[in-house]
Amino acid sequence: MxxxxxxxxxxxxxxxxxxxxxxxxxxxxxxxxxxxxxxxxxxxxxxxxxxxxxxxxxxxxxxxxxxxxxxxxxxxxxxxxxxxxxxxxxxxxxxxxxxxCMALGEHWAGAGQGSSAMLGMVVSTGVGGGLVLNGRPFGGRSGNAGHVGHVVVEPDGVPCTCGGRGCVETVASGTHLVRWARAQGWAGTDGMALAASAHAGDPVAAEAFRRGGQAVGMAITATAAVCDLDLVVIGGGVAQVGDLLFEPVRATLATYARLSYLRGLRVEPAKLGPxxxxxxxxxxxxxxx
Missing domain, CATH: 3.30.420.40 (ATPase, nucleotide binding domain)
Structure with missing residues (x-):
């Protein structure tokens, strides 16, 4: 094929x-x-x-x-x-x-194998996503279901390319992580340098990833509550920073995803890369x- x-x-x-x-x-x-x-x-x-x-x-x-x-x-x-x-x-x-397609690929040959209700997320220069429900891709009415990058997490947040404000993409995408950190006085220029600064203990860089992970976690919580998910697989360039992103994601889920049917929800890194x-x-x- x-x-x-x-x-x-x-x-x-x-x-x-x-x-x-x-x-x-x-x-x-x-x-x-x-x-x-x-x-x-x-x-x-x-x-x-x-x-x-x-x-x-x-x-x-x-x-x-x-x-x-x-x-x-x-x-x-x-x-x-x-x-x-x-x-x-x-x-x-x-x-x-x-x-x-990222979600379907991970479900077929990657980290999502065996899931019955899965969200795949790409956290990179933008934030995208897709749903695989009952083992089948779910595109919705027009094919755009699962586009969680435009779940609003900051109602009074910055404008988004979609025309709205405060979407998770405006907080968690690589571009916005760097933009926010620079506005707080961080002197670097790109996402790799931001991750290195965070690993080295720079408080502004660490806070950028905490904010981003929280935004991703809030989007996951909302989507999981609506779709009764058992798994979320996260890939993309920002996800390569590992625990800098995944720890605040999981901490946010522990705080907000409290419904009984969400207690077994797992969040895993993607396996198939690009x-x-x-x-x-x-x-x-x-x-x-």
Whole structure:
């Protein structure tokens, strides 16, 4: 199965077998003409016939219409991605948001195996997510269900790219962690330096991650209460800091997730790294073709 993972900076592709093994992999910069990059990836990986194509794409997506309008790809607005890839490959095409595909990939071949009700989260330059309920991807009415990065955790917080205010993304994303720390006097410039400062005991850097972990934990609490989750898997660049993020997440759950049916809720780091979206896109295609 051919899997594509489309983001604002790069377009990745892979061939994945039914057992969940990534056989081949290719990437291209998204560039000024993203579909040309899609064509290049497809040409490298699958110059002949493929049985099906699964696509993970940055959102918003419209899985009914087969169109995408990623915030981080301004040249694509209501872009007919499914029709264009179907014409390119001659194969059935399945589309989902990248957060949902991350969750589905981890459920199929990573940390989420065996879960009956799972949220996958990506905490990186943005915060995304997706739901796998009763072993199946749940995209909701338009394909955007599970986008927990826009759960509001600070009603009077800073403006978000979505047009709202105080979303978890405005507190916990890598960009905003650094921005907040610098506003408090921290002198570094990027997330890696912020993590190093926090590990070295810098109180501002440590507080940035505490705030971020608390925001993530509050979003998880709300989502788990609504969806009766048993597992949350967190990946993405910010999640690589380990306990700096996971300890405040778990402390927040201990404080707020007090309903009896949430007592067994587990939070685990993702296992598949940046390939999770490809695995999820392939799983999507295998289940729908």
């Amino acid at each position: 051919l899997a594509l993972d489309i983001g604002g900076t790069k377009i990745a592709g892979g061939l994945v077998d039914p057992g969940g093994k990534l056989l081949r992999h290719a990437t291209r910069p998204t560039g000024a003409d993203p579909f040309a990059s899609v064509e290049a990836v497809v040409a490298e990986l699958a110059p002949g016939r493929v049985d099906g194509v699964g696509i993970a794409c940055a959102g918003p997506v419209d899985t009914v219409a087969g169109t995408v309008a990623p915030i981080n790809i301004p040249s694509w607005r209501d872009f007919p991605l499914v029709a264009r890839v179907r014409a390119l490959t001659g194969a059935p095409v399945s589309l989902a948001g990248d957060g949902l 390939s999770a979206g490809l695995y999820g896109a392939a799983a999507l295609a295998y289940s729908l073709t």
